[in-house]
Amino acid sequence: MDETDLSLDDSERDTESADDAKDLRITGIGVKVSDDRERWIIFHHFLWNQAPKFYGTEAIQLWPVYRDLSDGWDSGGDVTGRVLYNRNEETFVADYYSLGTQTYASNSFFFGPQDNTDVFATFSMPQQGSSYRGYIAYPIKEVQDGCSISSWINYVHQKSWVQYPVMTAMENRMTNSWNYAGAFQVLEDALQFYPSDEGINLYS
Numbered sequence: 001m002d003e004t005d006l007s008l009d010d011s012e013r014d015t016e017s018a019d020d021a022k023d024l025r026i027t028g029i030g031v032k033v034s035d036d037r038e039r040w041i042i043f044h045h046f047l048w049n050q051a052p053k054f055y056g057t058e059a060i061q062l063w064p065v066y067r068d069l070s071d072g073w074d075s076g077g078d079v080t081g082r083v084l085y086n087r088n089e090e091t092f093v094a095d096y097y098s099l100g101t102q103t104y105a106s107n108s109f110f111f112g113p114q115d116n117t118d119v120f121a122t123f124s125m126p127q128q129g130s131s132y133r134g135y136i137a138y139p140i141k142e143v144q145d146g147c148s149i150s151s152w153i154n155y156v157h158q159k160s161w162v163q164y165p166v167m168t169a170m171e172n173r174m175t176n177s178w179n180y181a182g183a184f185q186v187l188e189d190a191l192q193f194y195p196s197d198e199g200i201n202l203y204s
Contacts (some may be wrong), residue, residue: 002028008159023050024157025071028191030149038195039076044153048125048132055127056158056183059169062119063152072147075183076139083123083134086094096121104174122170125196148194155187198202 005022029043042065065073079100084093098119107113125132137154156169161184167175172184 026189061154072144081136
């Protein structure tokens with residue numbers, strides 16, 4: 001298991017509710033479900049410890065373990081997930097607005113124009129609520145012995161309505177994968193371990 005606390009830019013925090021805690025907590029967990037040709041289920045969970053200053057569009061970009069098949073793993077099934085929040089001592093649960101694989105063209109500063117295929121989940125958070133959270137989970141299966149597990153989650157938060165052209169968090173990430181400026185902020189985390197470590201993060 002890996003747990004990481006991340007902060008928004010200071011100018012984008014809700015100073016009325018902010019304290020010493022970081023804004024967003026991302027937890028990654030790997031669960032082994034089979035020893036014979038190993039199978040794992042990978043979970044990425046997020047929790048807002050602090051209320052964001054702006055409620056717009058949110059997106060999760062997933063770089064799954066099998067993104068590069070040469071890394072020794074393949075997909076074991078569909079990506080699933082849900083979002084939750086609390087209000088008036090009641091918990092509300094919903095599917096993501098969209099969740100699935102997207103193929104798109106991007107033009108990054110480092111790599112230039114290229115085609116990408118990634119998993120995206122999109123949603124918005126209601127302003128009247130608390131404890132905004134959610135998860136993405138997916139199964140993987142081993143195709144080569146001795147390979148490490150590396151799964152990345154990129155959380156894209158819309159921090160302002162001031163933007164032109166107007167786009168969603170997912171569209172912004174697709175347009176320029178390495179654009180951290182403007183109306184959006186990207187918070188990243190990775191779950192990385194060797195299967196023999198039974199879920200212990202490589203960098204703990």
